[in-house]
Amino acid sequence: MEIAGIFKYLYELLAGSGLSQTWVDIIALVAAAVMVFGVLALIALFLVWWERKVSGHIQQRFGPMMTGWHGWRQTVADAVKLLQKEDITPSAVDRPVFYWAPIICFVAAFAAYVTIPFGKELIVSDLNIGILFIIAITTFTIISLLMAGWGSNNKYALLGGMRSAAQVVSYEVPMVVSVLAVVLFAGSLSMVDIVESQAKIYQWYIFRLPFGPIAFIIYIIAATAETNRTPFDIPEAEQELVAGFNIEYSGMKFAMFFLAEFVNMFTVSAIGTTLFLGGWQGPLLPSWIWFFIKTLALVFVFMLFRWTYPRLRVDQLMEFSWKFLLPVAFANLILAGWMKYSGWFNW
Amino acid sequence: MTEPGLNTEEFQVNMGPHHPSTHGVCRFILTMDGEEIVEAEPVIGYLHRALEKICENRTYQQCIPVLDRFEYCTSMSCNEAFALAAEKLGGLEVPERAEYLRVIMLELNRIASHLIWFGTTSLDLGAITPFLYGFREREDILDLFEMTCGQRLTYNYIRVGGVAKDIPPEFIPKCKQFLDTFDAKVDDYEKVLTENPIFIARNKDVGVMSAELAIAYGVSGPSLRASGVRYDIRKDDPYSIYDRFKFNIPVTFNGDCYDRYLIRIAEMRESAKIVRQALEQLPEGEIAGKSTMNYKPPAGEVYSRIENSRGEMGVYIQSPGKVKKPLRVKLRGGSYNQLEVMPELVKGHKIADVVAIMASLDIILPEVDR
Amino acid sequence: MVKQLIDGIKNLVIGMMTTSKHLGRHAVTLQYPKEKWPMPERSRGVVVLLSDKETGKLNCTTCLLCARACPSSAITIKYEKDENKKRQLKDFIVDYNICCLCGLCEDACNFAAIKLAPKYEFSTLNKEDLIWHTDKLQEMGRDVPYEKPVKKKRPAPKPAAKSAAKPAPEPEAAKTDDKPAAEKTDKPEVKPEERKPEAKPEEKPKAETPAEKKTDDNKPDEEKK
Numbered sequence: 001m002e003i004a005g006i007f008k009y010l011y012e013l014l015a016g017s018g019l020s021q022t023w024v025d026i027i028a029l030v031a032a033a034v035m036v037f038g039v040l041a042l043i044a045l046f047l048v049w050w051e052r053k054v055s056g057h058i059q060q061r062f063g064p065m066m067t068g069w070h071g072w073r074q075t076v077a078d079a080v081k082l083l084q085k086e087d088i089t090p091s092a093v094d095r096p097v098f099y100w101a102p103i104i105c106f107v108a109a110f111a112a113y114v115t116i117p118f119g120k121e122l123i124v125s126d127l128n129i130g131i132l133f134i135i136a137i138t139t140f141t142i143i144s145l146l147m148a149g150w151g152s153n154n155k156y157a158l159l160g161g162m163r164s165a166a167q168v169v170s171y172e173v174p175m176v177v178s179v180l181a182v183v184l185f186a187g188s189l190s191m192v193d194i195v196e197s198q199a200k201i202y203q204w205y206i207f208r209l210p211f212g213p214i215a216f217i218i219y220i221i222a223a224t225a226e227t228n229r230t231p232f233d234i235p236e237a238e239q240e241l242v243a244g245f246n247i248e249y250s251g252m253k254f255a256m257f258f259l260a261e262f263v264n265m266f267t268v269s270a271i272g273t274t275l276f277l278g279g280w281q282g283p284l285l286p287s288w289i290w291f292f293i294k295t296l297a298l299v300f301v302f303m304l305f306r307w308t309y310p311r312l313r314v315d316q317l318m319e320f321s322w323k324f325l326l327p328v329a330f331a332n333l334i335l336a337g338w339m340k341y342s343g344w345f346n347w
Numbered sequence: 348m349t350e351p352g353l354n355t356e357e358f359q360v361n362m363g364p365h366h367p368s369t370h371g372v373c374r375f376i377l378t379m380d381g382e383e384i385v386e387a388e389p390v391i392g393y394l395h396r397a398l399e400k401i402c403e404n405r406t407y408q409q410c411i412p413v414l415d416r417f418e419y420c421t422s423m424s425c426n427e428a429f430a431l432a433a434e435k436l437g438g439l440e441v442p443e444r445a446e447y448l449r450v451i452m453l454e455l456n457r458i459a460s461h462l463i464w465f466g467t468t469s470l471d472l473g474a475i476t477p478f479l480y481g482f483r484e485r486e487d488i489l490d491l492f493e494m495t496c497g498q499r500l501t502y503n504y505i506r507v508g509g510v511a512k513d514i515p516p517e518f519i520p521k522c523k524q525f526l527d528t529f530d531a532k533v534d535d536y537e538k539v540l541t542e543n544p545i546f547i548a549r550n551k552d553v554g555v556m557s558a559e560l561a562i563a564y565g566v567s568g569p570s571l572r573a574s575g576v577r578y579d580i581r582k583d584d585p586y587s588i589y590d591r592f593k594f595n596i597p598v599t600f601n602g603d604c605y606d607r608y609l610i611r612i613a614e615m616r617e618s619a620k621i622v623r624q625a626l627e628q629l630p631e632g633e634i635a636g637k638s639t640m641n642y643k644p645p646a647g648e649v650y651s652r653i654e655n656s657r658g659e660m661g662v663y664i665q666s667p668g669k670v671k672k673p674l675r676v677k678l679r680g681g682s683y684n685q686l687e688v689m690p691e692l693v694k695g696h697k698i699a700d701v702v703a704i705m706a707s708l709d710i711i712l713p714e715v716d717r
Numbered sequence: 718m719v720k721q722l723i724d725g726i727k728n729l730v731i732g733m734m735t736t737s738k739h740l741g742r743h744a745v746t747l748q749y750p751k752e753k754w755p756m757p758e759r760s761r762g763v764v765v766l767l768s769d770k771e772t773g774k775l776n777c778t779t780c781l782l783c784a785r786a787c788p789s790s791a792i793t794i795k796y797e798k799d800e801n802k803k804r805q806l807k808d809f810i811v812d813y814n815i816c817c818l819c820g821l822c823e824d825a826c827n828f829a830a831i832k833l834a835p836k837y838e839f840s841t842l843n844k845e846d847l848i849w850h851t852d853k854l855q856e857m858g859r860d861v862p863y864e865k866p867v868k869k870k871r872p873a874p875k876p877a878a879k880s881a882a883k884p885a886p887e888p889e890a891a892k893t894d895d896k897p898a899a900e901k902t903d904k905p906e907v908k909p910e911e912r913k914p915e916a917k918p919e920e921k922p923k924a925e926t927p928a929e930k931k932t933d934d935n936k937p938d939e940e941k942k
Contacts, residue, residue: 058736059479061746230473231545234699308736309729310545311473313699315382409788412819476736483745490757497761497833503819511824512759538735544725640786640825 003288004121032124036113040263045075047262047299054303085251090153093248097151101144102249102256108140109260109267116270117191119280119288130191131183134271135176138226141264142168145245148257152248161245163234163314168226170321175222177329178215181336182275195279206276211336216276218329220301223268225321227261230306234314269298357385360698364393368471368702371712373686375701382697387690394716402676407433407507407642410676414662415501417678418714420463423449423456424655426505428662429676431586432651433507436666437644444632445509446588451522451625452492452504453587453653454618458529459488460656461615468608468706469540472549477539484532487525494518507642509635519626529619537612550604554692554704557602564688568658568681569610570708574602580654592624604707611709614656643669657681657709680714758862760835761818764792764811765858766851767832775855777830779804783822791816809854813839813847827866834861 014024049064049072056063064071089098114137115130117123127133142165149161182205186194198204205212225232246257273279273294282290312320338344362375369375372393378386398417402410414429415422427449434441441449466481489499495514496504504511540546556566558574571578579596581589597613599606646668652661658681665675685708693701747754756762768775781804784792795808820833836857841847849857 054740055475057740057744059476060483060739060742060744061479062744062748065748233473304733304737307476308539308733309474309543310469310540310549312545313549313697315697316548405788409786409821412788412817412821415819486745493760494757495759497757497759497820497835498818501817501819503821511820515759535735539732542724542728543732544728640782 003286004119007122029124036124037110039118040110040113040266041259043266044259044262045079047266048075048078048259050299051262051303051306054300055307058304058307079255082251082255087251087253088248090248092153094151094153097147098248099151101147101151102253102260104147105141105144105260106256108137108144109263111140112137112267115191116267117195117274117279117291119286119291122280122288123192126190126192128188128190131179131189131194131271131275134191134267135172135179138264138267139172141260148245148249152245154248157245157247160247164228164245167228167232167234167314167317170318171222171225171232171325174218174321174325174329175226177326177333178218178222179271179275181211181215181329181333184333184336185340191274191279195274195281198278198281201278201281204276204278208339211332211339212276214328214332215336216272218325218332219272219276220298221325222321223272224302224305225317227264227268227302229265229302231309231311232317233306233311234317265299265302266295269295269302272298355380362698362701368705369712370467370705370710371715373705373710373712373715377693377698377701379698383695384693384698384701387693387701389686389689391686391712391715394712396717398717399676399678402673404672406640406671407644407673408640410673411506412501412503414678415503416713417717418655418657418660418680418682418711419500420711421456421460421656421660422501423452423505424653424660426502427453427587428651428653428655428660429664430505430507431653432649432662432664433642433644435649435651436647436664437642439508441509442633442635443630444513445634447625447629448510448514448634449505449587450589450592451622451629452495452502452510454621454625455488455491455522457618457656458615458622459485461611461618462488464611464656464706464709465536471702471706472546474540474546477536480532480536480539484529487521491518491522491525494521506635509633513634519629522622522626526619526623530616533612533615541609541612547605549699549703550608550707552601553604553696553700554707555601555603556688556692560688560691561602564691565684566658566681566688567684568655568709569614570607570658570685572596572598573606573610575600580652580659584652586651586653591628592621594618594621604703607707607709641671643671645669652679655681657711657714658685660714678717680717682708682710682712682714685710686715756835756837758835761820761833762836763813763818763834763839763849763857764816764822764854765832765834765836765861766809766854767830767858767861767863768855775806775830775851776828777806777809778828779806780827782825782827783831786821786825787816788819788821789815789817792822806851809851811849811854813849814844829863829866832858832861832863834858 011028014027015021019027052074053063053070062070064074067073067077089095112134114124115127115133117126145161145164145168149158149164152158152161182194183189185205185208186197188194188197201207206216207213224230246254249257270291273291277294277298279294280287280291282293285293357378357380360377360379362369362377364372364374366373374390374393376388376390377384378388396416398413401413405413410429411426414425417425433439462481462485466478469475469477469481492502492504493499495518496502496512556570556574558576561571561574561576566574567578567580575598577596577598580586582596594617595613597610597617599609644666646666648663648665650661650663652659654660659679660681661679663675663677663679664673667674689701689704689708689710692704696704766775766777779794779796781794784794791812793808793810793812794806795810796804796806799805818833822831823833834857839847
């Protein structure tokens, strides 16, 4: 049941309705944005619930059970509660900076979905610089972290924000280098081209030994650090002295940071699926179902990380990135380049 | 961490009494130079309940529930320390079955306390799951206690002269069932944490305590044995019937947080061994059942100590003679000394290490503040 | 260095497998308001007053031992003396704001009149509701099973009873003779005998010491029957 056909039909309906081309384009883009936003909101809701259930069952307890069958309505209840909370703005904050930080975080999280392929021909816009665009947009979250830390006018928030920004920047580099190895092989930055170059299962980049698994592992580690999840969640840890950049936020602004974290987790999983696991390719089932299955599998791996491992101290974290991950990523890139050049494992 | 020519200032950070990782209400005033700690000053007294003064107005049997609350994670040990002291004063003999029951309860309580330590240590370091695994095991132990004496945390079970009630018939099969599965569960915990490179990186070479420092501050218990000093009151100054059981004393020599972790995991296994042996050797007999409300020991003073899961727990009683109430009761807890040695251990480390060190020393505040 | 790396990765994977193994297991928790744990019969919940099964009267004889035994002074007993100088119970008050559920009152009672029943859901919004009087205590105790105490449980040190009580500890003392510690043979025989004569004179000085928590100074021995 391919739903790309439905969208094509709707677009033709719109084009044939007599409006000028620019209007048609504008309406189509707005409709696409609203649809993507709706899907992502639902996904974020689902992920919050799923995380609580997975963590519960790992710990041999149930998780939410009271709100609906096995607590499926729990996130809705939490969202309604957060909406009703008082939006406290401390008096000494830097107002514009404080106000815009969660908005930028939220927008950056969603804007990356312009060029993520949800299925065959289910992409908002297949830019020919696809993966570069995504990495550039996800870097905007660093700005929002710094704004949150600075704008809160609180030394602990500032420390937390700076640490968080340092962490995200440090792990951005190995992530990009590991992605580069894949791009080198695929020969193109466009997301659709990368997926199509993995047409058979043995062509998936995760299976292209020896550079594939190494690049995948580096990507997973770096992605965990990008989204501030354990074992790299020093900025958000309650057990540390500095509780993080979002101390002063309450109510809906806090909800935005919170949801943005889960959307980010889905984004990095989606990128991982596209680059390493063959995107929407798969037999029998429609392409978008395969995409969701693979992405949710990666999200599940992130959740397992969170509930199994202790967290690293901040200096150990930075040391790990610069002294270990980055050299390995560069070595991997050189290896990938040599493999492509020599034609070895290059089917 | 200072560079020449750069003017830096030390600032003070308050790790306040309301903190999720200070194992109670403990306040630290940390003087930091950048990220490193220069000085740490603990401020205590937030949990002072005047237990020693309360005991001056209670009869010996009434002191037992009061002292339950002295260190509520190992309430049986508190009962035992006081009962030993009171019995020494009056020259009471405890029946055999009561001695064996006491040992069983003490060692089960030691396992329960170490499970709390295990859970909270991993929770402080960010791994939330082992906390729940530890508490799942602890539920079995608390069920055993509940079926015997009726309570799960403050037992009022070990009385002066014996124990309060005999074990019900379903205790022994349930205890054996628990012990049979316990070793496999401890193996599970070790799989999750012991060789985990992140855990090792957080704990190795952090908070190194040399043997001389430990002895100078009067540290005792697993923290002392991690620094290489082989001293365990159960073997070196035996009380009750500990000389009848075969068990090992684990000792390591680095004195860092990782060693203290290894020792406590090994101690859990040793305690399980002791409980198994005690269950096999358990004789029939009386248990000095009905509590003696009118215990009046002769005049004198006595200090008796036991090996608690956190160190040496001691009770000093001074009795004026033939009176129901003690004149003075002084309590000694192991956590107090370990809190005193903390400022020496955290110098030069980062804030995240304060949490790791405090968790590994297994300090709980009721024992410090009484 | 490489070995360290491989060990590290192997242990990270083993850790993850150990936690994900639990995903297949059933949860060990209860959904509390709907499912409740069956409390063991010795479980120390609230203090209740026990009544005779046939007549429905309270077993309590107002001996005041439980009030004296309580370490928190949570029990207040109001009584008045009738024409035979026996105490008649007017009101038995237990203050649950203070009671620490230690069970010393149950141990002190010789008449199976007070017990800690395994009941525990009594939180209220105001403190006065937590001060229970005789009627509520008796009503809570109606469905609590108990054993009427047998005569030999009474430590009343009558001279005739002393010779009857002596054979009971001796076989147990003989048992302890078999144990290897030889010096322990004397003491178990000495201890019960020393205790019993002490019991009587002890009651008298108890009445004189001023540091009593309860106001009554009577000798409870004679009136225990």
